[in-house]
Amino acid sequence: MKTFKIGGVHPEPNKLTADRKIETLALPQQAVFPLSQHIGAPAVPCVQKGDVVRVGTRIAEPGGFMSAAIHSSVSGKVAKIDTVVDASGLRKPAIFIDVEGDEWEPEIDRSDKLVLQTHKTREEILECIKNAGIVGMGGACFPTHVKLCPPKECTIDTLIINAVECEPFLTADHRLILECPDQIIIGIKIILKALGVDRAVIGIEANKPDAIELMRSKTAMVSGIEVVPLMMKYPQGGEKQLIEAVTGRQVPPPPALPANVGCVVQNVGTVYAIYEAVMKNKPLIERVVTVTGKSVKNPCNLKVRMGTPVSQLIEYAGGMPEDTGKLVSGGPMMGRPLLDETAPVVKGTSGVLMIPENEAARHEERNCIRCTKCVQACPMGLEPYLLASASKAGDWECAEENWIMNCIECGCCQSTCPSRRPLLDWVRLAKNRVGGIIRARNAKN
């Protein structure tokens, strides 16, 4: 079975919600939309206090080329433009909307009817995706219309659909494939048209045999789309690892992109959103979120309107367990810790995970015993022990020489270290400093 060659770890999958059908969560009383839900410049509000909005009304314009629009997922009145502590752990400007009723913008097609064809041209499709405010929904939140417009010097030959979901606990993508396979296939066709490419590969991890089976049967009659089962290994869902497993090509270190090796990767949730945007005129206003954890009473997969406070999802799942040590937005390996329950669901919230204290609390850090487990685990072929030491000593030159900018912050190293050293904490610091040095150097030249 295909997989990536270097490193990787095997955390317990804990897919507690793999068999739970997606349920629709009730509307919140107040929806909060942080202006920075994507990579790039924050969006700029185009509403003000007191404005009446409907579901699908644009409330913020893209703040630049690398940015995305934000649409209201509820109908009601804009309460204020204030700050909220989101998954980044910092206070960020956000639009607060008090919810009244559930009135939608008239052009949105709310029916369940499957729309098979579109007459839109490539440019119109991209424009539609841009206007819908779609960003990568696997967690990275890269503006999709920018990703689907790769640099002119890159020739794309393969579209890869990321249905791997290698993070433990998360099952949002899995359920989406099982429950909306047809929409996903159509979405893939739309993207193929947008890219001008005729080959798409859907990568699914081997722990989802039902999804593999279903997709295989759906794509049997479709030329150009194939399903590739992948070995269960973290971080198989990482863009670079996925590309290597499926095509055998390795993306060179930054500033190179997957486009440089002829590939574009899209998360399956993003594909679904693209279908809705192009075929149903529906902007990105809701997403599937897995609410889970070992002590959670009612772990589930919920279809949630953007802006719903996480507290509402936790309440639906039976409330926060007594022994919760960490509240995480995303999965346990790369998710962001939430400071409290008031954080809203944003475009990149793939899961809400409550980890028990005895599992989440870090042990005391000890001396590096040079066991090489971090080196063996690193999927990017780096030496985490060395990068962490260099970072601690402030030796940014050594960190840069040892390819620190190639680190994808997957967490494999820190999760295997027997001495419980906070390797990734130090590596992140060094990446920040080295990144600054590189930018300053490029600006000078």
Place this chain on the structure above:
Amino acid sequence: MSFILTAVLVLGSIGLVLGLVLYAVSRRFKVEEDPRVGQILELLPAANCGGCGFPGCAAFAEACVKQDSMDGLKCSACKREVMQKVAAIAGHEIELGTEQVAVVRCSGSCANRASLRRYDGAQSCAIANMMNGGETDCFYGCLGCGDCVSVCTFDAIKMDPETGLPVVDQEKCTACGKCAKACPRNVIELRNRNKMDRRVYVSCVNKDKGPVAKKACDVSCIGCGKCVKACAFEAITLENNLAYIDPEKCRLCRKCVDECPQHSILAVNFPPKREEAAVEEPAVEAQAPVNSVEQQSAE
């Protein structure tokens, strides 16, 4: 006997020849060094703290001699008289600025600022600051991981385990600036010592709106502006919900200290006010309830 003689002669001549070779080489490859560099180096504290901006005292000494004036050359680690001597040796005029000291502008101790969350990651303020707002609802104040402590070469700043805040020992502090640079939130500032090391400053760097700041910390600056109005010397400015006292303009009258409803302004190294002399005050200055972090170190 002849053995001994031979041995002495042979080894002696080897030693002599090698000595001559070393002498010749040392003359041939001699590096001309200005003797003033060595003289200046003797005077410098040899702490190699980097506060001057040069990589070590030797580099600073060289720069003093090479440059035409003492512009931009200041060793905060040595006393004023020493700097005057250094300037004299180098043959330059020197204008001595005011002596300064590192000031920790945060009184958000465990008692004043409720800790709502736990951070158990790498013990580094730089890292903790990058990751999120912190354990309290004040996202601007001291994180307590001690980057300032680990960077000080004069042993002048220590973490107080009870308050969770760093404490500057003003006797040892040379205002080299390393702690101020190390603090990712710019909580530490170099301020003028003034006569008898007295200083008045706003012990807060919180830029949140008043209600948010007040909820987060009992002694935060809420940006009400009362101090600005009270100052007769226009030394206080209010920007981004935070008051700032300009050390150059401040005349140490302490009117602002009384005006501040949050007791956020601290006055350090002042004698107790006359009205309070009758009352038994345990070496605490001004009406600051628990902000006596600085005062305790000064006593």
Place this chain on the structure above:
Amino acid sequence: MAQKLIISTSPHIHCGDTIERNMKWVIWALMPALMASIYVFGVGALIVTATSVLSCIFFEWFITRFILKRPSTIGDLSAVITGLLLAFNLPSNLPLYMIVVGALVAIGIGKMAFGGLGNNPFNPALVGRVFLLISFPAKMTSWPVPAGLTASYIDAQTGATPLNLIGQIAGGNTAAADQLPGLGDLFMGNTGGCIGEVSALMLLIGLVVLLCSKVITWHIPVSILATVTVLTGTMWLINPVLYVNPLYHLLSGGLMLGAIFMATDYVTSPMTFKGMIWYGIGIGFLTVVIRCFGSYPEGMSFAILIMNAVTPLINNWCKPKRFGESQK
């Protein structure tokens, strides 16, 4: 909710591994060899091992608590392993005071002087062993013959080990070839030598234990044994009279013990697979050179110590294959 939420960043889970888990598996892996040596050498093996382990634990506890004034580190079990490995490199009739001195040097100089676990450049057990070899050459180079469970400790009868004989054969004494034990005896451990090195079978069981518990990888043991096989095999093919069959080299002396347990010490071995292979080749090469052309019968200890010194250089030169390197 009972406690405050933790806000440190990802990863939020851990595979559960600890230093102690790895040490425990090493101790388990050493047990078969210990059982075999007690069976072969009697109570002497047990006495030497117990003394070595207890001395190492004591010295580490004493040094950390009273000289370095830090919390004691004996809980991480690395002192136990140093004690076991030091004992495995000693003859079973070594006097007690020598064992204690060896333990002091191994822990005090080999490990604690550099800052404790993780900071030592040389394998502590080997530092202790080589110190004893140089300080007490007579006692350290006379090995008891296999005499079974009832053998005495101090008064054990000594005799030539297979490596002594191999050395004599290489020196031209072909009569020694008749005294060489059979390969079967060498494999099972029915032969003279240091406590831990005699039974190749038990050591290989230990290797399997270490590999299955993911404590070590195959790279170092395989590269050492392969290098020794290739070099001694070449020499044997060139001159079968002077140089014995490579199997004799593999099964005699401290090669198995060194390749599986001593060279694979985490702290002193390289950090990348490429580096480990070169490290193993270096050890194999030096062992063969010292065994066949040097004046000591056994070269493993010196070979490992020399390659320990080269490890930082290997770490600098042998970088792992980075993702995207070939396409850069």
